[in-house]
Amino acid sequence: MSAAADGAPRDWTIDALATLRREAARSADTHLLRLAFPGFPGIDFYFKDEAAHPTGSLKHRLARSLYLYALCNGRLRPGQRVVDASSGSTAISEAWFARLLGLEFTAVMPTCTAPRKIADVQALGGHCDLVDDASQVYERAAWHAADGACHLDQFGLAERATDWRGNNNIAESIIGQLADEPHPHPAWIVCGAGTGGTSATIGRYLRYRGLHTRLCVAEPTGAAFARGWRSRDRDAVASQATVIEGIGRPRVEPGFLFDIVDEVVEVPDTASIAAMRLLEQHLGRRYGGSSGTNLVACLQLAARMRERGETGSIVSLLCDPGERYDRTLYDPQWLARNGLDPALAEVALRGVIASGDWRQMS
Secondary structure, three states, X not given: OOHHHHHHHHHHHHHHHHHHHHHHHHOOOOOEEEEOOOOOOOEEEEEEEHHHOOOOOOHHHHHHHHHHHHHHOOOOOOOOOEEEEOOXXXXXXXXXXXXXXXOOEEEEEEOOOOHHHHHHHHHOOOEEEEEOOHHHHHHHHHHHHHOOOEEOOHHHHHHHHOOOOOOOOHHHHHHHHOOOOOOOOXXXXXXXXXXXXXXXXXXXXXHHOOOOOEEEEEEXXXXXHHHXXXXXXXXXXXXXXXXXXXXXXXXXXXXXXXXXXXXXXXEOHHHHHHHHHHHXXXXXXXXXXXXHHHHHHHHHHHHHXXXXXXXXXXXXXXXXXXXXXXXXXOOHHHHHHOOXXXXXXXXXXXXHHHHOOHHHHO
């Protein structure tokens, strides 16, 4: 192809990259919210409010990185359709960026995805291709790619698309925001594992900076990352399903990096749901189930620190807004239909917060 023939696509790519840079410059960093619990004197809890992004979740960062990766690798052309497999939040962010760039977007999602998430993708001009079997989202996205769409491939590319050395990634942001706090280098950072991109970015950055901060992945009980991490088995699969969307993958995704994770804490779904309710009471707004999973893991780690007489800080993420789950996790009738009663777990978690004693959960 001649240089002249290549000019129009290259000009479009340059313009698209400039659009993404301007969007990043307009986006303020997210708040780091501090909580102190009576049962844990000397241990500070911080929660980075990723729900404050323009698209309402942690996945805003990932979506921008995936588009940048596709553009800089020559995979995304002007007017090309875009596709990705998602359980919801990433799809919302990708649809938002597709609209920003004037591109058509299709999200391949399980039929069981929270209805609010499906509606949000559609409201942004995206199309939802729903599949009954959640394990088929990968093949369906590949089918769209074979038909000419650019597959953003969050599950395959998340850990490499994000600049883990800096560029205001989430880890750099957290450490920067803690600089003037009593414990500027946290004992633990806790996150879930959906694509593995966030845990990979945080784990790599902590080592890059030479910090002793440890990384914990909070997982729904029986999910693939936990099972694979303990045995270092990349063929591990989940032993049970979860209702906590965005994490708890049924298989070990390509972006799951085991060796940079120091601990995995498994959390029953009922405890995650109970903890998201407690977050609302402490912070004054609703967050999703994965944020509850993170809180439970934070409390368990803090209880271990308390037993050893340690002080310090623990940082985790508030991943997405609770409004997306009004018809699922926050709906008593939906919980009853799915055999989920978080009442006992909520009482137990209140006891842990008050006493610092993890035995309250037994």
